[in-house]
Amino acid sequence: EVQLVQSGPEVKKPGESLKISCKGLGFSFTNYWIAWVRQMPGKGLEWMGIVYPGNSHTVYSPSFRGLTTISADKSISTAYLQWSSLKASDTAMYYCARQIDVRGVDWFDPWGQGTLVTVSS
């Protein structure tokens, strides 16, 4: 079964660092882009950026460039999203999703179960 399994919920204080993960199972991880999507409490979906584990190439949303770091380790089929200094406004659910690309047509499937990040003093 193709699936993305994300790391568990995190509770952090402002200023702390954090790295959450997304492990791909059941498919060739190096052949697909992996995206990260933020969903703040009660709000909609926001695309943060994407990584290609085959060569670690990343593309960031203009809204998130410089705020987070997206990376991947193809040897363990895992993508990461990390912060060096969290803010309360980073409190959100974070989803990873595999990007399927068929002849220039792409969409996200499947999605991970989500990682809830809570930042509070």
Added chain:
Amino acid sequence: QSVLTQPPSASGTPGQRVTISCSGSSSNIGSNIVNWYQQLPGTAPKVLIYNNNQRPSGVPDRFSASKSGTSASLAISGLQSEDEADYYCAAWDDSLNGHVLFGGGTKLTVL
């Protein structure tokens, strides 16, 4: 504020047909395909429609979608209680070196 504009809410009674609109611009919907995602309460989103009007296997044919110019729409016929969810349109945007845009989402209530 999302550049893809959806109505914040929609509603219908069981068996009815409802439509959800998604309005964009020439840099996104006008030049790229539209996908639709369904997010049931408390769960991760899942793809509902890809490539403007294609249904993945397992998605009932009650769900359909179309695109025209810089707008797209999702239609749900024979509305069922389990369709109550948030629906998001999404499209690539060619501006600012390219990025994916999601609509603001539409909460569908089955009355």
